[in-house]
Amino acid sequence: MNIVIDKEAGFCFGVVSAIKALEEELLKEGNLYCLGDIVHNNMEVERLENMGLKTIDNETFSKLHNCKVMIRAHGEPPHTYEIAKQNNIEIVDATCPMVLKLQKDVKQGYEQMKKISGQVVIFGKKGHAEVVGLVGQTNNEAIVVSSEKDLEKVDFEKPLHIYSQTTKNREDYEHIIQVINSKHKTGEVYVTDSICRKVSLRAKSIGMFAENVDCVLFVSGANSSNGMYLYELCKQKNANTFFISDVEDIDFEKIKGFANIGISGATSTPMWLMKKIEDYVYREFETK
Ligand code: SF4
Structure with a gap:
C-alpha cells in the first residue's frame, strides 16, 4: 500500500x-x-491557542480597550477599524493583499454605481467574514447572492456590478453571470473576476490528483467553504473520496482494499495535519 500527499x-x-x-x-x-x-481549521486554531492565541467574536471585540487585535486574512469591514480607533486597539492587520484589493475595487464600484442608481452584487456565502468585509465597503447596501434563487433581490432594470468572494467556484460564478445577463433589461452589467487564482488553480490540480489515486482522504474543517468546494470537485473525479477532519474520522473498512491512497485538503488545511494522517494510516495498516 502506498500513500501520497497532494503537493x-x-x-x-x-x-x-x-x-x-x-x-x-x-x-x-x-x-x-x-x-x-x-483559519477555518479547528486543529490549527487549537495549535495556535496553545501558543497564546485568544480567538474573540465581534461582541467581545467591541468591549476591548487598549490592546492589540489581529485581523485575519479574510479582512474586516470599515466599522471594525472605527471601533479599534475609538477603543485605542492596535490592529495587527493580516488581511490578504488580494482581499484588500478586492475591498478597494468594491468600494470604487459602489461609488460608481451610486452615481447611476446602480447596484453592487456580491456572489458569496452570506455571513462569511470576507463577504461581510466586502459588503461593509458599500455602506452595507450590496446584495449578497449565494444561489440563483437570491437573484430575486436584484432589480434587472438598474445597472449592476458583480464581484465574487475570492474562494467561490468559477463555474458557479459564470453561471450566475449568465443568468443575470439573460434577465437584465438594459445589458448594463459590469463583471469583476475576483476569484483567487490560487483557488482556481487548485480546482484544476485536485481533479488530476484524484484521478491518479485509488481513493482520497480529503482533510478539511467542516466550516471551510473552500474545503467543501474542493471536496466536491475531488469526489466528482474519484467517487472514493472521503471527507475527514482528523484521524478519528478515517473509516479503515472503506480504504483497506486500496493500493494507492491519496491525501489532499483545502487552502485552510495545514500540511502537518496531512502528514499526521499519513503516519497514522501507515501505522494502522502495519499493525494489521
Ligand atoms: S484564498 Fe486567495 S484571496 Fe483568499 S486568503 Fe488565500 S490567497 Fe488570499
Missing part, C-alpha cells in the same frame, strides 16, 4: 502570511487576540 494542498499564501505574523506576535508578546478563527 498542491495546504495553506494559500494569504493564510501562510497571516499565521506567520501571528506566530511572530505570540513569540514576542506571549498572547494575542484574533477577531474570528485565524
Whole structure:
C-alpha cells in the first residue's frame, strides 16, 4: 500500500502570511487576540491557542480597550477599524493583499454605481467574514447572492456590478453571470473576476490528483467553504473520496482494499495535519 500527499494542498499564501505574523506576535508578546478563527481549521486554531492565541467574536471585540487585535486574512469591514480607533486597539492587520484589493475595487464600484442608481452584487456565502468585509465597503447596501434563487433581490432594470468572494467556484460564478445577463433589461452589467487564482488553480490540480489515486482522504474543517468546494470537485473525479477532519474520522473498512491512497485538503488545511494522517494510516495498516 502506498500513500501520497497532494503537493498542491495546504495553506494559500494569504493564510501562510497571516499565521506567520501571528506566530511572530505570540513569540514576542506571549498572547494575542484574533477577531474570528485565524483559519477555518479547528486543529490549527487549537495549535495556535496553545501558543497564546485568544480567538474573540465581534461582541467581545467591541468591549476591548487598549490592546492589540489581529485581523485575519479574510479582512474586516470599515466599522471594525472605527471601533479599534475609538477603543485605542492596535490592529495587527493580516488581511490578504488580494482581499484588500478586492475591498478597494468594491468600494470604487459602489461609488460608481451610486452615481447611476446602480447596484453592487456580491456572489458569496452570506455571513462569511470576507463577504461581510466586502459588503461593509458599500455602506452595507450590496446584495449578497449565494444561489440563483437570491437573484430575486436584484432589480434587472438598474445597472449592476458583480464581484465574487475570492474562494467561490468559477463555474458557479459564470453561471450566475449568465443568468443575470439573460434577465437584465438594459445589458448594463459590469463583471469583476475576483476569484483567487490560487483557488482556481487548485480546482484544476485536485481533479488530476484524484484521478491518479485509488481513493482520497480529503482533510478539511467542516466550516471551510473552500474545503467543501474542493471536496466536491475531488469526489466528482474519484467517487472514493472521503471527507475527514482528523484521524478519528478515517473509516479503515472503506480504504483497506486500496493500493494507492491519496491525501489532499483545502487552502485552510495545514500540511502537518496531512502528514499526521499519513503516519497514522501507515501505522494502522502495519499493525494489521
Ligand atoms: S484564498 Fe486567495 S484571496 Fe483568499 S486568503 Fe488565500 S490567497 Fe488570499
